Amino acid sequence: MRLSSLADYAVVMMAAAARNCGCRKMNATTLSAETGIPLPTAQKLVSRLSSAGLLESSRGTGGGVRLARPPAMISLADVVEAVEGPIAMTACTEHGSHDCAREAACHVKPHMNVANAAVRGALAGVSLASLSGAA
Secondary structure, eight states: OOOOOHHHHHHHHHHHHHHTTTSSOOOOOHHHHOOOHHHHHHHHHHHHHHHHHSSSESSSSTOEEEESSSSSGGHHHHHHHHHHOOOSSSGGSSSOOOOOOGGGSSSHHHHHHHHHHHHHHHHHHHHHHHHHOOO
């Protein structure tokens, strides 16, 4: 399993936001400059992460973004799901998806939810605080 580039960038940006939590105003431009992520991508991610409730944004003079919760309360799973949607290792573990032609005769499908839950649990067990060094 590999994170998409967008999810990887989101993790990098959120870790940067966590390191600067309360220290200075952050926005897509400052996050882009600090992380090396192209500005259009940073802007897109700030929007998605805000929509997912992981960042809070304010407009105007002195505006910017900040973490919506303390870094210890935001998991790697939260960040990945904000960008990618629900974690699903296979199509059959996606809620409501019936894209597999072998679904009716599949002997593996009943067990994939266990594997999927283990992967999600592992990602949920890693906090943004531990990724960023912010305590």
